[in-house]
Amino acid sequence: MSSGDDKSNKVGCWITVVVLLLTFSPILVGLLYKGMFDKDKVNYGTAPVFGPRESGQLVARLDAAAKAQGVCYGWIIDSDRFGDVQKVTPSYPGTFSPQPNATPSPTPTRSARPTPTTRPTNRPTTRPTTRPTTRPTTRPTTRPTTRPTRTASPTPTPSGPSPTLAAELRGSGVEYGSNLGVDIAPWQRPEVCPKWAVLKAEYTWSSIEEEWTSADLDVETNFGGDIPSPEIRMDIYGSDLTGENGIARLADAIGGLPLLMASEGKAGPVPDAPAQAVPAGDTLPGRGAGFYIFLTIAIGLIVGGVAWIAVAAVRTRRGN
């Protein structure tokens, strides 16, 4: 082997070292930026599913639909965690503020399904403590291992929640809310919410892996029967809820409840939201740091490879 070859190989090694540095240093910087090495990490055992901003946004969006459709919407998330989940004080967008004690919501402008005629005109302000007999009393009190296949069975009169649903609110690791606010279930304000629909999300939590391993959706209403297989109708499945952006998918499932009720013919359509001017500087994010990291790596590799060949070629020519 000639001395020219040795030198070109040394140069090649140095180029490789530089390329490796170029490759891994942005990744390390990215990990540091994301707080990978921070000591104060989020405690996933007690962190609320929705933070203040997220829960405030959900309440605001459901409130607009509830006013338009005359149906209150809520959510119950059984995150299957046994620790005390931190309480959230919602942060509402703009000037919005929920009105949990407001007058009853307007009647929907169009309803594909007729309103029950047996409904009393003067609804009592307090809900009776004994449950109506329209719902089966043998509802399971423990979570089934396999999802039961239910069919939609219209309930003739508005009623309260099933015992399981009502008991859910007292469980640990359960978060709930509605268009009336966080920690308010629609049936707790019957004077405001004669009709309600609630999406229930049941997660299975692995305390070892500190993440959800499975999830299941269910929709219960007090006026039109339960909605079977909401995950199929909303195209949001358990794997979406436990995967990347699972929180966003759960928010989609809750936010899509008014659309689901409309598509099932149980509520009128949601009118168009008023056009909103885009605030200055509010834009879609660009390609993101990841794109530029990969772009830098790619260019570094190409330049390094070409430089290696060029240096070797020059040295070989000089040696000759």
Place this chain on the structure above:
Amino acid sequence: MKRALIGGGLLAGLGALILLIALFAGGSSPKGWISRTFPKTGPDTYRSADGPLRTAERIAAKHKPDDRVTDPTGVYLRYRSAIVGVRPAGAGSRITVDTPARGYARYHSSLGGRWGGPGGRASTFRGGGPGEGK
């Protein structure tokens, strides 16, 4: 020289591969498929006989979106070069296909705070709970 050719060629080839993936990852635009599948009712606007949930599901099954938002006003699908909005219209739905900037401005009341924000930094519903960071 031979080693340099092999080593340098491998490095450059790997770089070119990463460059291609970075530039062209992110899925294809559904605009062509939507225009062939649904009747046109206006510029970049189409009609579907199905409701928004079902229509969005059909589009997402054909062209997987990078992200999606469902709220009471409709379903919004985000692609690298388009934002597809599917909103209720009578018994069916109205589909719009916009450029990302135009779609974000048109549906800002639904998408603001989810996909964008001041300086392009979003987004809410990206974590806080145990589903984050996987």
